[in-house]
Amino acid sequence: LSDRGNAFGYSIQRSLQAFYASVTGAADSRMSTQLGVDVVNLCHDIANQVRSDVPPPEAACSAKPLVVANHRRSESDGFHTGLNGTATASCSTACALADREYAATTLVLGGTGFIGKELVRQLVERNYRVKVLSRASATPGDLFEHPAVEMVRGSMANPAVLAGALEGVDHVFHLARAHVKRWADWQQLDVQGTKTVAEACLRAGVKRLIYTGTIDSYYAGRGAGTIREETGLDRHIRRRNYYARAKCEAESLLLDLHRRHRLPVVIFRPGIVLGPGGSPFHWGVGMWSGNTVCQLWGEGKHPLPIVLVSDVAAAMIAAIDEPGIEGESFNLVGEPSLSAREYLDELGRTLNVRLDVIPKPIWQFYLADMLKWCVKCAVRHPDRKLPSYRDWESRTQRARFDCTKAQQRLKWRPTTDRARIVREGIVEPAAEFAQ
Numbered sequence: 001l002s003d004r005g006n007a008f009g010y011s012i013q014r015s016l017q018a019f020y021a022s023v024t025g026a027a028d029s030r031m032s033t034q035l036g037v038d039v040v041n042l043c044h045d046i047a048n049q050v051r052s053d054v055p056p057p058e059a060a061c062s063a064k065p066l067v068v069a070n071h072r073r074s075e076s077d078g079f080h081t082g083l084n085g086t087a088t089a090s091c092s093t094a095c096a097l098a099d100r101e102y103a104a105t106t107l108v109l110g111g112t113g114f115i116g117k118e119l120v121r122q123l124v125e126r127n128y129r130v131k132v133l134s135r136a137s138a139t140p141g142d143l144f145e146h147p148a149v150e151m152v153r154g155s156m157a158n159p160a161v162l163a164g165a166l167e168g169v170d171h172v173f174h175l176a177r178a179h180v181k182r183w184a185d186w187q188q189l190d191v192q193g194t195k196t197v198a199e200a201c202l203r204a205g206v207k208r209l210i211y212t213g214t215i216d217s218y219y220a221g222r223g224a225g226t227i228r229e230e231t232g233l234d235r236h237i238r239r240r241n242y243y244a245r246a247k248c249e250a251e252s253l254l255l256d257l258h259r260r261h262r263l264p265v266v267i268f269r270p271g272i273v274l275g276p277g278g279s280p281f282h283w284g285v286g287m288w289s290g291n292t293v294c295q296l297w298g299e300g301k302h303p304l305p306i307v308l309v310s311d312v313a314a315a316m317i318a319a320i321d322e323p324g325i326e327g328e329s330f331n332l333v334g335e336p337s338l339s340a341r342e343y344l345d346e347l348g349r350t351l352n353v354r355l356d357v358i359p360k361p362i363w364q365f366y367l368a369d370m371l372k373w374c375v376k377c378a379v380r381h382p383d384r385k386l387p388s389y390r391d392w393e394s395r396t397q398r399a400r401f402d403c404t405k406a407q408q409r410l411k412w413r414p415t416t417d418r419a420r421i422v423r424e425g426i427v428e429p430a431a432e433f434a435q
Contacts, residue, residue: 102129102148104320105168109133109156109197110175114278115212115270117143119173119313124148126317133165157193159200166204171320172197175212178246182383186246194250198257198265206264208326210319213251213269215305215331215401216244219390224399229329239388251329258327265326266319268312271333271401274425275309280347280433284397285340286357287365291433293356296340297395300359303336304343305401308424311414318410325409333401334414337421346422350430366392 019031029035106123110116111132123130124146132144133152144151154161156176166172174197178189194211201209218227219234234240237248257263272284284304286294312332319325338346341357348355369387376384406412415421 103127104170105129105131106171106173106320107131107133107165107169108173108175110177110212111173112136112144113175114275115273115309115312116173116175117277118275118309119175119316120144120149122310122313122317131165131169133161156197157189159196162197162200163204166200166206169204170207172201172206172209173212173316174209177243181242183242183245183385186242187249190246191249191253195253195257198254198263202257202261202263208320209254209263209265210316211251211254211265211267212316213247213267213329214244215269215271215333216241216394217248217251217269218399219394220305220397220399221390221393222396222398224394226400226402227331228402229331229405234390234394236388236390239386240391240394242385244391244394255327262326267329268316268319269329269331270312271305271307271331272397273307273309273312274421274429276424276428276432278309278429280351280426280429285343287360292353293358294344295358295360297365297392297397298359298362300340300344300357302396302398303339305333305336305397305399306338306343306421306425307332307334308415308421310424311412315406315410315412315414318412322410328409330406330410330412331401331403332406332412332414333403334421335416336400337416337418343426346426347430350427351434362389362392362396365395 018028022028022031103126106128108116108120108123108130111120111130112134116132120130120132121143124143129148129150131150131152133154133156135153135155143149152161152165154165156162174194176193178186178193180186180189198209215227217233217237217240218224218231219236220227233248233251234244237245240248251267254263254265254267258265272282274282281288281291281294286296286300288294311334315330315332319330344355344357366387366389369392373384373387375381403412403414407414415424
């Protein structure tokens with residue numbers, strides 16, 4: 001009922017309050033200076049022990065190794081296959097990569113996310129130099145230490161940082177998204193943030209801006225039928241969830257800049273994206289309570305609009321040089337292969353656990369949402385958006401997606417082999433979770 005967020009966020013806020021209250025009084029032992037000293041000393045002891053156990057590096061090589069996760073390469077290519085199919089470039093290969101000429105320079109916004117990391121990996125493989133703009137203070141893995149990858153610290157909301165990151169860049173991939181609760185924050189961080197990026201791209205003269213939307217901006221309920229790009233996004237988008245609405249408004253803004261100022265933008269709308277690096281407990285399948293209870297969006301018997309993350313990245317890269325597609329949009333969904341029930345059966349077998357699968361009619365989700373809305377109205381909660389049955393129904397994903405346009409214009413060939421979809425989309429993410 002409060003505006004402080006969830007219980008975890010509230011506990012953090014209370015912890016901070018307790019800390020500052022203890023500055024002039026007796027400190028809680030869990031926040032004492034001595035505990036801080038003990039923790040730092042322990043970290044030093046661990047670091048010293050690790051340094052004493054690590055063998056000396058190969059001589060006279062300053063290049064960082066390239067780790068290509070979940071991608072099989074032969075040793076004749078200079079890659080040595082390790083655990084779980086991970087391919088690591090040898091020292092000599094890394095040095096050669098550092099000295100080579102690159103096809104072009106790209107900037108990836110959201111490059112440390114699920115789809116972003118796969119995109120960076122494929123760009124490096126295809127001989128592109130990659131800049132990754134990230135607010136994170138640490139690089140997430142060896143891939144981001146490769147000679148072809150440059151980490152740029154900062155936020156895309158900062159025009160000065162963005163202008164510096166765009167220097168020498170030919171193509172921009174915008175995959176970043178906000179993680180907020182209120183519509184005002186979505187407007188500021190996601191919609192306005194996208195406008196800031198687009199205007200910076202116009203000033204910098206980039207060749208192409210590639211933006212990632214979502215199929216969630218479509219109405220995909222019982223009466224949706226077959227969805228193509230010309231179908232158009234949900235005409236009642238203002239009643240939909242904030243994520244779908246923000247993505248729709250950002251698309252509209254980008255297309256307006258294309259019409260008025262010739263912004264070279266291309267839009268992609270991926271389906272339910274699965275693959276290594278993603279969570280096996282995907283909310284496109286159902287509503288998860290913990291990692292063992294899943295309430296299905298309806299009966300869960302119809303095929304889901306699934307696509308592998310590797311196929312999404314491949315389509316986006318194909319858009320770099322394809323002529324005449326500025327101002328176009330492309331849906332990215334593979335061939336129907338798994339229903340929600342089939343997905344959960346495969347996940348349960350992989351994890352060797354019994355998942356509690358609960359089919360739940362959409363009207364029950366909607367009714368619960370209406371009851372919450374009534375309570376919010378009663379207490380005058382600042383964020384009390386009227387629930388939409390249409391929004392809940394779209395979660396069933398009863399529509400069929402026709403992606404002929406991407407296949408013809410971009411020569412996109414999404415994975416159709418069900419065994420591979422299960423392996424890469426369920427088994428490998430589940431194995432990563434279980435480690």
